[in-house]
Amino acid sequence: xxxxxxxSPSLSVQEGRISIxxxxxxxxxxxxxxxxxxxxxxxxxxxxxxxxxxxKNEDGRFTVFxxxxxxxxxxxxxxxQPGDSAVYFCAARRTGxxxxxxxxxxxxxxxxxxx
Amino acid sequence: xxxxxxSPTHLIKTRGQQVTLRCSSQSGHNTVxxxxxxxxxxxxxxxxxxxxxxxxxxxxxxRFSGLQFPNYSSELNVNALELDDSALYLCASSNPSEWRxxxxxxxxxxxxxx
Numbered sequence: 289x290x291x292x293x294x295x296s297p298s299l300s301v302q303e304g305r306i307s308i309x310x311x312x313x314x315x316x317x318x319x320x321x322x323x324x325x326x327x328x329x330x331x332x333x334x335x336x337x338x339x340x341x342x343x344k345n346e347d348g349r350f351t352v353f354x355x356x357x358x359x360x361x362x363x364x365x366x367x368x369q370p371g372d373s374a375v376y377f378c379a380a381r382r383t384g385x386x387x388x389x390x391x392x393x394x395x396x397x398x399x400x401x402x403x
Numbered sequence: 404x405x406x407x408x409x410s411p412t413h414l415i416k417t418r419g420q421q422v423t424l425r426c427s428s429q430s431g432h433n434t435v436x437x438x439x440x441x442x443x444x445x446x447x448x449x450x451x452x453x454x455x456x457x458x459x460x461x462x463x464x465x466r467f468s469g470l471q472f473p474n475y476s477s478e479l480n481v482n483a484l485e486l487d488d489s490a491l492y493l494c495a496s497s498n499p500s501e502w503r504x505x506x507x508x509x510x511x512x513x514x515x516x517x
Binding site for chain 2: 294
């Protein structure tokens with residue numbers, strides 16, 4: 289049962305344009321969401337997160353939007369740069385209890401930004 | 404640089420053997436989680452250790468076991484290796500008192516079972 293889904297395996301964008309990566313989840317108990325970026329041969333690097341009490345969080349070129357009713361979140365990268373080319377993972381977590389380190393990940397989306 | 408270090412980076416084992424992977428967590432982080440990432444998939448949660456005790460486990464059989472030491476470093480042990488255990492194993496550290504945003508991953512250990 290895939291509780292977090294990234295339905296686009298890949299995305300190709302021109303440098304300077306907007307990249308939009310999407311993520312859907314099914315477990316309504318998830319209340320904290322994170323995006324990670326991963327280069328080959330490296331571990332995932334934290335990018336940005338959002339709590340379920342918010343619908344938007346911005347950090348520089350990165351903005352995450354959360355639509356709780358649709359159980360959908362998206363990551364916007366504006367403007368996209370060639371160095372953003374990597375695999376992007378959406379992850380979700382339930383807060384409280386013993387859930388601190390337990391993330392449920394999507395399958396990832398390969399983003400390629402062309403110069 | 405996340406401060407989470409893993410060893411070894413690559414290893415090859417034969418089916419049926421046992422393997423131990425090691426992780427040093429970021430300073431001040433008392434919670435360590437382990438993940439398995441198969442090719443083309445997202446990381447899958449194996450288990451989590453907090454103050455030397457396992458306190459959360461994913462859908463992995465008992466032949467996957469772990470330890471956390473007083474200095475919060477950790478080991479992942481896998482017995483009776485199977486071909487499907489070939490994957491990238493990721494260690495992540497966090498501090499529950501700062502639970503937001505502070506799950507940091509190491510570079511991973513690539514395990515190939517032949």
